[in-house]
Amino acid sequence: MLSMREDFGTRRPEEFPRVNVNSKELEQIIQTIQIYVSERRIRISEFLKDFDRLRSGSITRAQLRIGMNMAKISFTEKEFNTLCNAFACDKKNGWFRWQDFCDTVD
Numbered sequence: 001m002l003s004m005r006e007d008f009g010t011r012r013p014e015e016f017p018r019v020n021v022n023s024k025e026l027e028q029i030i031q032t033i034q035i036y037v038s039e040r041r042i043r044i045s046e047f048l049k050d051f052d053r054l055r056s057g058s059i060t061r062a063q064l065r066i067g068m069n070m071a072k073i074s075f076t077e078k079e080f081n082t083l084c085n086a087f088a089c090d091k092k093n094g095w096f097r098w099q100d101f102c103d104t105v106d
Contacts, residue, residue, distance in 0.1 A: 045102040057099040
């Protein structure tokens with residue numbers, strides 16, 4: 001199973017490592033999450049939507065980490081970076097498109 005390695009809450013967005021998104025790697029991560037949430041009958045959006053007060057569809061990477069921890073889903077640093085880069089906001093550095101992610105997982 002996925003495991004958490006590092007807390008990203010104290011780092012500035014420009015310090016986040018950029019990872020090339022490997023579609024096979026990303027598919028495996030998403031598939032693992034899909035299996036996890038379907039077995040437990042949970043919705044990822046329930047853990048992420050409260051962080052998006054303006055309902056813009058994006059949250060910070062730190063908020064994503066917190067939401068995933070609340071859902072009891074944890075990642076290695078590489079998996080987390082792969083996921084964040086796949087759903088990164090174009091206009092906001094260090095932000096994650098959570099609604100697109102939830103649409104993909106659900």
